[in-house]
Amino acid sequence: MDNNNKNRDPNHNRQGWGIILITTLLVTFMVMGLYSMMRGSGPEEISYDKFLTLIDDKKVQEVSLNSDRIYITLTDEARQEELEENGQIANTGNIWSQMQEQIQTGSGDEEAKRDPDYYTGYVNDYTLVERLDEAGVEFKSQPADTVGQTLLELFLTVILPIGLMAAMLVWLMRKMTKGGGVMGIGKSNAKMYMEKETGVTFQDVAGEDEAKESLQEVVDFLHNPGKYSGIGAKLPKGALLVGPPGTGKTLLAKAVAGEAKVPFFSLSGSAFVEMYVGVGASRVRDLFKQAQQQAPCIVFIDEIDAIGKTRDSSLGGNDEREQTLNQLLAEMDGFDTNKGLLILAATNRPEILDPALLRPGRFDRRIIVDKPDLKGRVEILKVHAKDVRMDESVDLEAIALATSGAVGSDLANMINEAAINAVKHGRQVVSQKDLFEAVEVVLVGKEKKDRIMSKEERQIVSYHEVGHALVTALQKNTEPVQKITIVPRTMGALGYVMQTPEEEKFLNTKKELEAMIVVALGGRAAEEIVFDTVTTGAANDIEQATKIARAMITQYGMSERFGLMGLESIQNRYLDGRAVLNCGDATAGEIDEEVMKMLKGAYAEAKKLLAENREALDKIAAFLIEKETITGKEFMKIFREVKGIPEPDETEESSSTEREGRIVMKDGE
Numbered sequence: 048m049d050n051n052n053k054n055r056d057p058n059h060n061r062q063g064w065g066i067i068l069i070t071t072l073l074v075t076f077m078v079m080g081l082y083s084m085m086r087g088s089g090p091e092e093i094s095y096d097k098f099l100t101l102i103d104d105k106k107v108q109e110v111s112l113n114s115d116r117i118y119i120t121l122t123d124e125a126r127q128e129e130l131e132e133n134g135q136i137a138n139t140g141n142i143w144s145q146m147q148e149q150i151q152t153g154s155g156d157e158e159a160k161r162d163p164d165y166y167t168g169y170v171n172d173y174t175l176v177e178r179l180d181e182a183g184v185e186f187k188s189q190p191a192d193t194v195g196q197t198l199l200e201l202f203l204t205v206i207l208p209i210g211l212m213a214a215m216l217v218w219l220m221r222k223m224t225k226g227g228g229v230m231g232i233g234k235s236n237a238k239m240y241m242e243k244e245t246g247v248t249f250q251d252v253a254g255e256d257e258a259k260e261s262l263q264e265v266v267d268f269l270h271n272p273g274k275y276s277g278i279g280a281k282l283p284k285g286a287l288l289v290g291p292p293g294t295g296k297t298l299l300a301k302a303v304a305g306e307a308k309v310p311f312f313s314l315s316g317s318a319f320v321e322m323y324v325g326v327g328a329s330r331v332r333d334l335f336k337q338a339q340q341q342a343p344c345i346v347f348i349d350e351i352d353a354i355g356k357t358r359d360s361s362l363g364g365n366d367e368r369e370q371t372l373n374q375l376l377a378e379m380d381g382f383d384t385n386k387g388l389l390i391l392a393a394t395n396r397p398e399i400l401d402p403a404l405l406r407p408g409r410f411d412r413r414i415i416v417d418k419p420d421l422k423g424r425v426e427i428l429k430v431h432a433k434d435v436r437m438d439e440s441v442d443l444e445a446i447a448l449a450t451s452g453a454v455g456s457d458l459a460n461m462i463n464e465a466a467i468n469a470v471k472h473g474r475q476v477v478s479q480k481d482l483f484e485a486v487e488v489v490l491v492g493k494e495k496k497d498r499i500m501s502k503e504e505r506q507i508v509s510y511h512e513v514g515h516a517l518v519t520a521l522q523k524n525t526e527p528v529q530k531i532t533i534v535p536r537t538m539g540a541l542g543y544v545m546q547t548p549e550e551e552k553f554l555n556t557k558k559e560l561e562a563m564i565v566v567a568l569g570g571r572a573a574e575e576i577v578f579d580t581v582t583t584g585a586a587n588d589i590e591q592a593t594k595i596a597r598a599m600i601t602q603y604g605m606s607e608r609f610g611l612m613g614l615e616s617i618q619n620r621y622l623d624g625r626a627v628l629n630c631g632d633a634t635a636g637e638i639d640e641e642v643m644k645m646l647k648g649a650y651a652e653a654k655k656l657l658a659e660n661r662e663a664l665d666k667i668a669a670f671l672i673e674k675e676t677i678t679g680k681e682f683m684k685i686f687r688e689v690k691g692i693p694e695p696d697e698t699e700e701s702s703s704t705e706r707e708g709r710i711v712m713k714d715g716e
């Protein structure tokens with residue numbers, strides 16, 4: 048997403064490495080070169096046997112001994128000979144040995160001492176002295192210059208390179224800790240991003256007006272911390288952005304940084320969690336140290352629940368996480384707000400956060416970033432449509448109407464899908480049709496053309512979907528059918544029914560909810576009536592119907608038996624809205640009975656409605672099998688024909704087909 052550690056100059060770093068590499072290479076070459084030159088002039092090892100032969104042949108001028116070697120200097124003639132024998136002509140050895148020879152021989156002075164030509168291992172041979180005497184060879188012990196040479200060799204090959212390397216390492220470490228290694232965090236591998244300028248403003252965040260309003264205050268504080276501290280007002284240290292996934296929490300945090308024109312650090316709560324105890328805590332420390340140096344700035348911790356989970360052991364203790372959390376709490380207490388450091392955190396599970404995190408002086412502000420309403424969706428669509436070319440057929444309101452429940456990231460995705468679709472069809476601009484298609488792609492997946500259903504399966508799915516649609520049309524408190532399709536989709540849908548949403552609803556009446564349950568069970572009812580057997584295709588329907596029925600009883604006070612008693616509370620409102628019972632076991636059993644009763648009643652109702660309209664069911668299902676997708680208009684036409692209802696006037700009809708439907712019944716595995 049963002050460039051890691053933008054404030055480290057990458058060129059600078061690369062240069063450093065280049066220098067090190069080149070220096071190392073140079074030193075290595077130098078040492079190797081020197082060494083080989085030295086060796087070129089050094090004595091060569093020979094066998095003791097050969098040594099004795101050389102003495103006997105009177106080729107040796109001088110011998111010097113040390114504790115384990117015998118160094119042999121040849122006579123001038125012998126030396127010449129030996130060299131020629133080895134394929135080397137005298138005086139064409141390497142430059143170094145020539146130079147050395149000249150230096151040592153003092154420009155040709157025959158009397159000057161020469162380096163030994165050979166050496167051999169010392170052998171305890173008492174005849175040697177005699178032999179040497181016989182041959183008239185001078186001998187002495189411990190040649191000083193050879194020892195000196197060994198020392199020089201040692202220095203060049205071992206001490207010098209090691210010294211250089213050590214110096215380089217020290218220099219390198221200094222450099223790393225000074226300029227680079229932006230985050231101590233970078234060192235410990237946690238993914239932390241830093242943006243000098245996010246470039247995002249509140250204008251880029253559509254809807255969410257309340258959230259923006261609360262954050263505006265924070266922006267003001269970052270702009271001007273002195274104004275607040277002047278009066279003695281305590282500045283906020285942190286704010287918690289709470290909402291379902293994809294509603295723009297990250298975007299809002301960036302917008303705060305963008306509006307305040309301060310750097311933006313972001314990292315995910317899960318980045319703190321490591322296997323090793325203590326790592327998380329040290330990362331927290333590093334983070335705060337770095338952030339304080341950069342203040343004023345914003346630090347954004349996404350998924351704070353990863354570290355901020357309550358320390359209550361009922362959720363399973365974890366030493367590492369607790370330590371990390373404790374460190375975070377300590378750091379939040381510690382830092383000085385006057386510098387303009389603000390910590391924003393995001394979560395969609397506020398209920399599991401440790402209460403200590405939410406205390407005043409920590410994340411005491413809670414900013415709700417909820418799913419957008421109709422107006423919000425229109426605005427989000429507009430923001431994202433800004434950069435996409437669209438023709439005049441496009442009506443974003445209609446799209447917003449069809450997408451209740453969609454969040455910002457879904458909507459952004461839809462616009463993009465529509466644009467891709469347009470390109471795929473070789474068009475230059477996006478049309479409403481592309482957008483309609485994109486809505487379906489995002490909500491139920493792409494059409495799965497290669498999936499071939501057997502004839503029988505197609506029949507069952509077809510009856511099932513028409514069952515939903517017909518029950519919808521036959522009841523009072525439902526919205527009109529918009530589209531029925533049995534084209535399979537990639538996200539597992541085998542077929543679905545769309546209804547035309549008239550307006551956005553915030554409340555549902557009891558009658559509407561009851562009608563919804565009957566519609567949900569209409570698919571299964573049709574299967575049973577027509578095929579006298581049932582399939583697995585109703586799983587989603589059953590789940591949905593049960594959920595509605597249960598909520599009616601436990602949350603909405605819509606059952607006679609329990610009346611207004613609240614029996615369930617919602618646990619995580621921002622994720623799947625799972626509810627937990629808060630009543631005794633006996634009552635729980637009774638609730639189940641009541642739910643069962645309600646579902647049974649609804650199923651009987653659905654079966655009754657369909658059985659009474661068997662002709663319409665058969666006709667529409669046959670039409671659907673043939674066409675695969677039919678519009679609400681086509682559906683109603685057959686429906687009215689069968690029922691003998693006159694056609695309404697044209698204008699009303701056509702206006703409703705302009706709209707995209709809302710997917711209500713989706714069936715699949």
Ligand SMILES: Nc1ncnc2c1ncn2[C@@H]1O[C@H](COP(=O)(O)OP(=O)(O)OP(=O)(O)O)[C@@H](O)[C@H]1O
Pocket residue numbers: 251252253254255291292293294295296297298299349393395427430454455456457459
């Ligand atoms: N209110 C909005 N206005 C404009 N665009 C939005 C809005 N909400 C979401 N988006 C789009 O969706 C994308 C994803 O949003 P973002 O990452 O901010 O969601 P989030 O709430 O942080 O999700 P999560 O909880 O999964 O991290 C954004 O980059 C943006 O394109």
Ligand SMILES: [Zn+2]
Pocket residue numbers: 511515567570571584585588712713714
């Ligand atoms: Zn169904």
